[in-house]
Amino acid sequence: MKVEIECMSCIAHRGYQEIDEATKDVDLQFQAAKALLECLAKEFSPLAVAALLGTSRDRIIKKITGNSDIYAKKKRRSNKEAMKLIPAIMEEIRKEKSREGRFRKACLAAIVGNIIEFDIPGHEVDFAKMTLWLKDAERDLAIDHIPEIFKEVEDASTVLYLTDNAGEIAFDKLLVCELKKLGPRIIVAVKGGPILNDATLEDAQAVSMYKVADSIITTGADAVGLPLPEEQSEEFSRIYGKTDLVVAKGMGYAETLTEIELLQPHAFLLRTKCSPVARYFRVERGKNIAKLVRP
């Protein structure tokens, strides 16, 4: 998925928010802004990928401001707020009589969890509204391949589950739990280092993901979405290459996985939090997507 002209504004806006959060030293702030603008002046083109520009931006800001985990507080708070909602969502999932019904509800919850993201212009996170969004999850599902994804899971021996944000990972745990019940071995991947508000091992720990997943690995890099091949850990490359099905959460993975040749079915679960991503999937902004892409 390539950038649109609108991405310039969003990348710069998030850059400002991150710089302002990372340090209050005005000299460092301007140094980081200048370096970010130089990077964008060089890299922003019709062939650029927003997730890769986002990775470059965050690495520049982290390096210059000396703040290596800008979203630390927001990630901790997201996990805490999300965990409060889990018992009620579990109850909703349990109400479903069939395995497929429970799987569907868990998919919807995992997609709604993807709303938890900060500093996107025009996108607000309001934890008090999560219950409402969950109630509207079916109505807002603009692409519904959940039945096809269910069948793929039933046939799979291994599923690699690529998580996106902190907080959201608490919702992911519920889906991982339902996936497990359908038979396959589930490997959950988090990011190799702090990037945006993406989940790392610390967040997987915070929501006790180890209690449901067969294995938890990292991508090997602090990169938005799929890291470039040379940045992936050997373990991640190996597992990604041989898994039967990939569940990819969020816009970062959608932006990067649509740039490579897929070797196995990928289930993209995300909320369209910005217009360029929404346009790519030919749906409106603020919709839920469960899209199965086969190689």
Next chain:
Amino acid sequence: MKVEIECMSCIAHRGYQEIDEATKDVDLQFQAAKALLECLAKEFSPLAVAALLGTSRDRIIKKITGNSDIYAKKKRRSNKEAMKLIPAIMEEIRKEKSREGRFRKACLAAIVGNIIEFDIPGHEVDFAKMTLWLKDAERDLAIDHIPEIFKEVEDASTVLYLTDNAGEIAFDKLLVCELKKLGPRIIVAVKGGPILNDATLEDAQAVSMYKVADSIITTGADAVGLPLPEEQSEEFSRIYGKTDLVVAKGMGYAETLTEIELLQPHAFLLRTKCSPVARYFRVERGKNIAKLVRP
């Protein structure tokens, strides 16, 4: 007035909006975006002035997209909508019994007219709400030097009135009318060419400014706020140099006139439409300012 780090995000956002309005040719859009980012990478520093960066941005976008008057439609619409409100505002001004009371009301109307500006993040123009903002104008007046400005006008032989936006210029006409009644000769200045949604001679014509002003001149340049000395028309430089009082409307003039040594009293009339400008004046965002600055 220097930039804050937040200005990076706003300048880029407005750049995107202008590029998207200027052309639908994606190649030209990315060329313009790249040139804008290169300019910002070079110029964005703690010593930069947002209005000057805005001028550079708009010239780059106009040149590359070939659209020399990006806000043309919005300016026409602004004049039309503003003109509809004028009879009711005139009625309000006439209700005041004293000259000073009428002058005060006209100042407030001119400041509220400054709300008419587009593409500032978090600032919305809603013509339907103008009447409400006018009603709240006194309450929202965070700096009130109107009595001192009134006295300066009474003592002045000439007043140079620096207009800001189209639409707003219809409100300015009411204040120019009250200024005239206090005795001085009034010269109204508009921009020398299209820049943002700023008023040009066409807009002065659209609201029949010539019926109240003694003279209408241009700054000589398509620049945000005060043009650099070498860009000012000879006529503008001469009049600006020898006028007794300057009335300066809007953020662009506030940003640029605070960068030079003032030779005569300046009355700054504006709405704080962004946080950096609000912070400079030590007031909240979304407030009205009538500030007299003496040399």
